Amino acid sequence: MTSSSLDSISQLHILFIRHGETQDNIDRLLQGHRDTTLTPKGHYEAQTLAEKLRNQPIDIIYHSPLTRIIQTIAPILVEHPDVPIVADADLKGQALGLLEGGSYNSIDMNNPRSADGQPGVELFDDFVRRLKRVFGRIVAAEAARTGIKDRVVVIATHGVGITSLFKALESSPGCDGFNPRLAVRGPHAWEVRWPDSDDIARLVVARPENLPVREGVLDWEGIEGKPFTIEEWGKKEKAIVRQELVIH
Structure with a gap:
């Protein structure tokens, strides 16, 4: 295959964004499925995000239906008014039952399964399976729509979902x-x-056309190799600080 033909291969880009600050974030309260709204700082963060994406082509936005997410993508839609949007309840964060509205200190934030067994809490393993299910639907649909140009998909969801999905993909x-x-x-x-x-x-x-799809859903068991590349994720300085905290 020539270099020119390699250059013509289109890619599927999936951009993950998290909602802006809420009062529960400030108060260190567990939100889960609790429907909260953005603070003034959160609205500023949403506007900053929209400015970063101003010159970024976007083909479609999938989002959690919670208010803090809808408020976060609103400035993006001002910059990209013709982009279709799809709300999907499976993009919500982990349901935390009776723990929602309670302090971060009520669970071990470094142990993703520490809330398991509490009343109304969605088991962490079930949460990750849900993330894989919705991601599989989105990737299957958007891989089929990727043509001669790169296709860019935005997924607006919750921080715990982004991290858990990435870590699951990395095993x-x-x-x-x-x-x-x-x-x-x-x-x-x-x-x-x-x-x-x-x-x-x-x-x-890089090669969305090679992904195995069955009945409109990504066939996880049929995937060969490592088709996903996490190109951007968080800030280096924050990752280093977190690693030092874990070590000490």
Whole structure:
């Protein structure tokens, strides 16, 4: 294959964004499915995010239906008024039952399964399976729509969902066992607890036409190799600080 034909191969770019600041974030309260709104700082972060994406072509936006997410993508839609949007309840964060509205201190924030067994809490493993299910639907649909040009998809969701999905794709500790390692990291991808609200995490599929799809859904068991590249994820300085905290 010539270099010119290689250059013509289109890619699927998936941009993950997290909602802006809420009062629960300030008060260190667990939100889960609790429907909260952005603070003035959160609206500023949403505007900053929109400015970062101003010159970025966007083909479609999938989003969690919670208010803080809808408010976060509103400035993006001002810049991209013709972009279709799709709300999907499976893009909500982990349901935390009776823990919602309670302090971060009520669970071990470094242990993703520490809330398991509490009343109304969605088991962490079930949460990750839900993330894989919705991601599989989106990737299958958008891979089929990727033509001669790169296709760019935005997924607006919650920080715990972004981190848990990426770690599951990498089969890294805490999210191993859901599948073999399917993703590699680029030089600008750093593991963080969750991305900052004005960050954009980018995952790329270089050959979307090669992904196995069955009945409109990604066939996870049929995936060969590592088709996903996490090109951007969090900030280096935050990742280093978190690693030092874990070590000490």
